[in-house]
Amino acid sequence: MSSYYLAIIGTRDNPIYELEFASFKNTTILSSPSTPNTPPPIPGKARFAPNVKELLPFIANSSLDLIEDAQFTSNQLNLGKIDTFYGISINAFITPGNIKFVLCYDGNVKEENSIRSFFNEINELYVKTLLNPFYAVNDAIISPEFDLKVKQLARKYL
Amino acid sequence: MSDKYNFIAPAIVKVLVVPINNCTKANFTRYLQLLHSNVSEVRLLDITPNSDLSHFNPASFPNGRIFIEFTTTTIDQESIFLHDFEPFRKTFIVIAVGTYSEELNAQQHLDAIKTRFPTTIMANSIMFDTPSVQVESLNKLNPDVFYHDGTTNKLTALETIFCDICGNFLNELDSYASSFANITLRSPVSITDSHVLTKAINKAQKRISLGGSTSFKVSFNGNSAPTSMETKSKTHLRHLGRQRKLMGNFYLLSGKYHDALQSFIEGLQALRKCDDYLWLASALEGMAVSIVLLQFIGSQYTLPSQILCPILQVTKSKMNSLSDPTLSPRKSSIDSQSSKITTNLSPRTSFSGATNGFTLNSLTSTPDLNTVALPELLNVVMSRALSFYDLSTNDFEDMVPDIVYVESILRNIRLMIGFHLSNGEMASTDLENIIRGKKTESATYQGYFYRSDILAEIDKIFQLQLVDLPIIDQCRIYSVLASMYSDLGMMRKRAFILRTLLVGLLPDLEKQSSTTTPGQIQSIREIVDFLFVLYGINSEPEVSAEAASFQSQSNWPALQIQFLKLCMKIGENINDKEFLLKLCTLLLTRYTHNLPEDDQIRLKEKVESLIFQSTIDKLSLSVPYWDPFMVRRAKFVNSKQRDELIPFNEYLENGVSQESTDSFFDPYQKTVEVSVFEKDKLLIKDDVNHLKITLQNPFAFEIEINDLEIATEGDVQVETIKSLIRAINPSPSQQQSLNNTIRASSMTKVRGLTKKASPVNSTSPNNFSSSSSQTSSVMVVPPNSTEQFLVAFRALHVGQLKIIGFRASIGPCKPQFFPIVDKELYAKSVKITDHSISEVPNTLDKVIANLKNASIESRATTRKLVLNVISRQPTLTLTDTSVTNGWIMLLDGEKFDFSIRLTNHSPVTINYLSFSFWDSTIEPLNNKLNSAGVQNTLDAAEMYEIEWALVKFKPFRIVNKDEIAEKYKTIGPGDDIEIDYEVTGRKGMDLSKIILDYAHKNSDDIPNSFVKHIHIPLNISVMPAIEVVGCDILPLFASSLQGLDVTYQHNPGNLNQVLQFISGLIESKKDVSDYCLFIIDLRNSWTDKLRINLKYSDSVEFEINDSIVPDKTSRFLIPIKRIKPNEIDFTKPIPSLRNRQFVKNYNLTEEAEKLMQKLFWLRDHILLKLSGSWSGSDDARHGTIDLRPLRLTAKNSSILVYDNILINHSICDESDTPLEKQGTQYCLQADEFYILKTTIVNNSESPITGIIRHLPIPRSITSSIHPTSVSFKAQLSIDRKILFNGVLQNKISDVPLQPGAKLELELSFVIIERGEFEWATVLEVLAPESAHYVGHEPTYIMAI
Incomplete structure (x- = not known):
């Protein structure tokens, strides 16, 4: 079960949405080898180490450099895996409006396809948010609906 | 200065420079500067050939160069175990520098140095500032001691010296290298703890196998599989290979690159066969360095593709992709360039063609490496080297040390960046830049390698556990990474690395907090400042509206706060109180809204303790208050007294303007601004006045205002009476008015950071009662709320007082100026940020300065409170009145006399007095009049009546007006004045006032004279007396x-x-x-x-x-x-x-x-x-009868006024003698002839024509009481009763009757029936306008 950190970052390096979560899959497989001392993992709850958790915004921020670099080398919105840092991989997606989705995750996730689908669906959600006349670009997304749907997508794909 | 991670570092000779002969620090740095600026490399050409040398005779390769790097730090003992593996780490030469003196024995010093630095192979000394004349002679004395005159005019002098030094060096190196000839070379193992050494790379390896993300984990079983070779020959091969590799390194150092390349290739051959991966990798790296240097000096060389290709695992297809011009556009550009730079690229091809001609054949299995472009070739070589290093970790004995591995990667990255930033032309300047570690200005993307490739290399470093490396190495690695990122233009990555560096430094800073020097602190601060800019902490929401809106919308507070917290930890570790204070201030000023309550309180406590400590340490640190928008409102509180004051000018104007209110509106009339002073902005000098101020506290802790003073602008000063400052009881609405608070930065709504405004229960009994009841100067604003205070002050001068703000000291903070904030300004912000950093401002000092100066003009509008201070004014008070209790009962219309007495109680003379009255009937009448004007409900006559009541009717009259005018020119201080009044009662009057306007009128300064009034109320009840009930006119x-x-x-x-x-x-x-x-x-x-x-x-x-x-x-x-x-x-x-x-x-x-x-x-x-x-029976009361209620009707008027045209009758007998009336009627005989004379007098203004109609009617009918019993006769037509000689209706005359003219008409008649008759006449006027006129008095006739 890997943990994820999703940040949607606006055009001015501002986070407009942040979420930490973990995969709901494979809980049974990974929970068995865990030592009896550690509490059983809660599905969907991120288990980043405290020092890593602290680093996540910084990692996401620093990956923006790479996204900005990569966006001119690819004609895809999904930029794929663009960076790693001490075992944390970073996948990114850039919308046509220069909004970046950054997904940091630990370990061994190789399902690029599911991440791509996840990003695509998030993009749809984001576009819907953007269609809201009361929403301005770069505003933080505080809609609980959005939050819920993102979590549902996370459960579905990751 | 050369770089530790320069790609050609393996070819650089390290030279340690030490001072001797009591060299001063200034001199030493000067000498060092001379060395740096003059010497970086020595060509072998310039070194005296020495044929005795077995290996390093410079004459054999005159093109070669020895690169020199000067260091002043002591030899790194940590890396000593690597010296046999990578000899370039070793410091070979020690140069002692010193000032020349006559009696100096240089050799003695040199011996001392040699014993001091045993690892070096030679020691020489340079004596500077030698007198120029002696230089030449002295230089011949000792081959190890050199003399220099210390001037810069002989530029070549130092180079010559270094040629000699390098000659010495080659000598020594020759013997040093020879000493290795018979030694079995072992892989480097740390003397202290071999386990520590391998741990990091082990973990890294584990990670790699776990993640599997590294690109170079390619299996090459075919090559690495143990061969059937004998172990002995394997050992021999290994020994040989290692020897060759080491010699290669020595050749590199000595500048003999061809020999180096040859040695490395030989070594490679041997090492590959015995699978000695560590040394193999090192040899590959050395080869790459040799290639670069050979290319740099323009020497020709050939790579044996048949040997190298299996090692590099370059297959033919891969080769094609590398060398195919169509697939590699850069290659083609190189080809096109190759004609120009023949010395650079063509030699390899031509050479290989000559020696290894058959390999060029496309049918051969081994591709030709010489056709590959240099950067690609180097990339292939280096990536193989790194993968071999990686493989070596499987072998515990020959495992690569972390530092070697990391530095190798870093050197490779440096090389790649160099190529990346180059113009892609492979010109010698590019290579020179790489070698000298310089940066090119034009960072175009023409160069080799994508940034992503370079970043992939950098990632390899992060797969290692750098934390386990010594702190020095960590710092070096992080800083070189940071500089690499900055070369690549990746500022955020750079920031991240620097932050990591700071985190890494943290524990060591704590350990060494006592030994940190100011320079170190300064450099840390510089890093911090730089990072502030990168993370956007430098935006100034407290002073700039743009920054505020920017921050509210586009910021990463979580990131910023975390970073600031890290900075605080650093500050604590290095025990820098000032730094800490500034950080606290910055956090509180800019991030209050994102900090949880306890954090805010902790920060405040931190500030307090720091200030306290600093006072103990006598550091005299101070902080400004964190919220420059503290004063939200300031209002002048009106006192009653001031209401009475009217500026004299306005007072004079008023009399006129009151009249003009009724006149119709004239849009073109210019309204003259006469009122210079707003009435509610007046205050009297030396009087105690109050300001109501609203203070905000956006923080989660309560703030104490220790001192508050009003700040003014201009000449007029005020004295703040601190003892009278007190809080106004907060109403619940004010408690919740926090929404209006301007925050230093507006709320950010990033999830998880929104701080819910907690219910403020600041009105805890203790706090509340203390703040309200206390009259001491401590003012407390509860958390997250606003509080109002009354500030008492006294104006000290007359004139215009401008209050611009307040000077307050809050909590532990220094007194500070706070302007009065009016409105928040908003700015439309830009969408895209610019990451280019023009200069790195000192963020922390800036925030302090901003707060101290309260320069918030562009963030919020401020206001000034302008008040007018006037000099003292007179006071007139009522001391006596003859009306008991101010109550009188009057009858309607009654007149009553009374008198009042007034006293001037002020020290100011009254020289102006005017009277007016008001009673309660005025207002209803006015209202009626005004509404009538609007609704048109009253006709003109009625309106006149109301107006009469308002204007003409005087309820009061001053009886002794003349006496007053004579007696009282002025009312001096303490004087009395007596006024007699007569009041007239009027219906509806219940309250009336006598208004006295008085002033101390200064004729020189009318605009500054003010009129005060005194109202003397008089309660009157009016009872009705004689009333007009009705009227009529007959x-x-x-x-x-x-x-x-x-x-x-x-x-x-x-x-x-x-x-x-x-x-x-x-x-x-x-x-x-x-x-x-x-x-x-x-x-x-x-x-x-x-x-x-x-x-x-x-x-x-x-x-x-x-x-x-x-x-x-x-x-x-x-x-x-x-x-x-x-x-x-x-x-x-x-x-x-x-x-x-x-x-x-x-x-x-x-x-x-x-x-x-x-x-x-x-x-x-x-x-x-x-x-x-009317008068009462006892004459006590007397009054007038109000006759105004009289109303006339139309009928009344016709009675009262004569008609325009008069018609009169008179009757004459036959002889034309007029008959006399008997009483009211004529007595005529029946059957007698009479003449009725009708006289018409025209009193109108125009001539008239008309018809006259006679209407004789029997009177008995009209006056009959019982009409039913009227006899038949009576009902006869008038024709049967009276006979007329003529017609009853006739035109009066042919010519119009002129105004004032008189016309007499005659009609003779005989009455044949006895009775009473009434003869009426109607004149029907036809011109000028049709009208009927009837004779005023009918003629009554009695016929007998």
Whole structure:
């Protein structure tokens, strides 16, 4: 079960949405080898180490450099895996409006396809948010609906 | 200066420079500077050939160069175990520098140095500042000691010296290298702890296998599989290979690159066969360095592809992709360039073609490496080297040390970046840049390698556990990474690395907090400042609206706060209080809204403790208060006294303006701004006044304001009375007004950071009571709320007072100026951020300065409170009045005298006094009038009545006006004034006021003179007395007398008096019909009998004296002379007493309007002549009768006024002698001829024509009481009773009757039937306008 950190970052390096979560899959497989001392993992709850958790915004921020670099080398919105840092991989997606989705995750996730689908669906959600006349670009997304749907997508794909 | 991670570092000779002979620091740095600027490399060409040398004779390769790097730090003992593996790490040469002196024994020093640095292979010394003349002679003395005159004019002098030094070096190196010839070379193992050494890379390896993300984990089983070679030959091969590799390194150092390349290739061959991966990798790396250097010096070389390709695992297909011009556009560009730079690229190809011609054949299995472009080749070589290093970790004995691995990667990255930033032309300048570690200015993307490739290399470093490396190495690695990122233009990555560096430094800073030097702190601060900019912490929401909106919308507070917290930890570890204080200030100022409550409180406590400690340490640190928008509002509190003050100018204007309010609106009239002073902004010098100020506290802790002072601008000073400052009890609404608070930065709504405004229960009993009851100067604003305070102050000068803000000291902070914040400014912000950093400002100092200067002009508008301070004003007070308790009862119309006494209680003389009155009837009347004007409900006459009541009626009158004017020119301080009044009661009056306006009028300075008023209220109740109940006008005929007798017999009234008057008239042969009778009904509503006096003063005066008993109505008759039409002009419009705008009422017909005017003027006429008064039975009360209620009707008016055209009858007998009336009628004989003479007098202004109609009617019918019993005869037509000689209807004349003319018409008739007749005449006027006129008095005829 890997943990994820999703940040949607606006055009001015501002986070407009942040979420930490973990995969709901494979809980049974990974929970068995865990030592009896550690509490059983809660599905969907991120288990980043405290020092890593602290680093996540910084990692996401620093990956923006790479996204900005990569966006001119690819004609895809999904930029794929663009960076790693001490075992944390970073996948990114850039919308046509220069909004970046950054997904940091630990370990061994190789399902690029599911991440791509996840990003695509998030993009749809984001576009819907953007269609809201009361929403301005770069505003933080505080809609609980959005939050819920993102979590549902996370459960579905990751 | 050369770089530790320069790619050609393996070819750089390290030289340690040490001072000798008591060299001063300044001199030492100067010498070092000389060395740096003059010497970086020595060409072998310049070194004296030495054929004794077995390996390093410079003559054999004159193109080679020895690169020199000067260091001043001591030899790194940590890496000593690597010296045999990578000899370039070793410091070979020690150069002692010093100032020349005569008695110096240089050799002695050199010996000392040699024992001091045993690992070096040679020691030389340079004596600077040698007198120029002695230089040459001295230099010949000792080959190890050199002399230099220390000047820069002989540029080559130092180089010459270094040529000699390098000659010495080659000598020593030769013997040093020879010493390795018979030694079995071992892989480097840390002497102290081999386990530590391998741990990091082990973990890294584990990670790699776990993640599997590294690109170089390619299996090459075929090559690495143990061969069937004998172990012995394997050992031999290994020994040989290692020897060759080491020699290669020595050749590199000595500048003999061809030999180096050759040695490395030989080594590679041997090492590959025995699978000695560590040394293999090192040899590959050395080869790459040799290639670069050979390329750099433009020397020709050939790579044996057959040997290298298997090692590099370059297959033919891969080769094609590398060398195919179509696939690699850069290659083609190189090819096109190759004609130009023949020295660079072509030699390899041509050479290989000559020696290894058959390999060029496309059919051969081994591709030709020489066709590959240099960067690609190097990339392939280096990536193989790194993968071999990686493989070596499987072998515990020959495992790669972390530092070697990491540095190798870093060198490779450095090389890649160099190629990346180059122009792609492979010009020698590019290589020089790489070698010298310089940066090219134009960072185009023409170069080799994508950034992503370079980043992938950098990632390899992060797969290692750098934390386990020594801190020095960590710092080096992080800083070189940071500089690499900055070369690549990746500022955020750089920031991230620097942050990691800071985190890494943290524990060591704590350990060494006592030993940190200011320089180190300074550099940390510089890093921090740089990171502030990168993370956007430098935006200034407290002063710039743009920054604020920017921050509210686009920021990463979580990131920023975390970073700031890290900075605080650093500050704590290095024990830098000032730094910490500034950080706290920055956090509180810019991130309050994102900090949880306890964090805010902790920060505040931190600040307090730091300030406290600093006072103990006598550091005198101070912080400004964190919220420059503390003062949200300041309002001047009006006191009652000030309401009375009116500027003199305005006062004078008022009299006029009041009148003009009724006049119609003139849009073109220029309104002159006369009011210089706003009335509520006035205050009197030396008086205590109050300001109501609203202070905000956006923080989660309560703030204490220790001191508050009003800050002013301009000449007028104020004194803040601190003892009178107190809080106003906060109302619940104010408690919740936090939403209006301007935050230093607006709320950010990033999830998880929104701080819910916690319910503020600041009104905890203790706190609340203390703040409100306390009159001491401590003011407390509860958390997250606003609080209002009353600040007492006293103006010290006269003039305009400008309050611009407040100077307050809050909590532990220094006194500071706070402007009065008015409105927050908003700015539309830009969408895209610019990451280019022009300069790195000192963020922390900036925030402090911003707060201290309160420079918030662009963030919020501030306001100034402008007040006018005036000099002291007089005070007049009522001391005595003759009206008891201020209450009087009056009857309607009653007059009453009283007096008041006033005293001037001020030290100022009153020299202006004016009187006015007000009573409670004024306002309803005014309202009625105003509403009437709008709704048009009142006609002009009614309005005139109201206006009369307002304007003409004076309820008060000053009796002793002359006396006052004479006696009181001025009222001095303490003087009295006595005023006598007469008041007249009026219905509806219940409260009235005497208003006295007074002033100390300074004729020189009228604008600064003020009028005060004093109101003396008088409560009056008015009771009704004599009221007019009704009125009427009756015509008066000579014949009326009998009628009157009958009708009014029961009511004596003043009838007798009237009869007397009429009989008097008849006696004096006046026409009775010239008079009419005015009837007025008066009622006594008072409880006592009242005597009345009515007077009509015309040509003849008529007076009535009577008395009316309570609750009775009496009727009085007054004969009034009729009014001739030309006596009064009825066509005049009804005037307006207030100069009201005339509004034509179109609802009225013209006739109705005429009638109204006529009635108005008639009434006016009567009221003018009629007057009435009443008095009580005991003469205690007396007053006037209000006759205004009189109303006339149209009928009344026609009676009162003569017609324009008069028609009179007289009857003559046959002989034309006029007959006399007997009483009121003519007595005629029946069957006799008479002549009726009708006289028509035209009193109108135009000639008239018309028809006259005679209407004789039998009177018996008209006066008959029982019409039913009228006899048949009586019903006969008039024709049967009277015979006419002529017609009854006739045109009066052929010519129009001129104005004033008289016409007499005759009609003869015979009465044939006896009886009474009434002869009426109607004149029908046809021109100028149709009208009917009837004879005023009918003619009565009795026929007998």
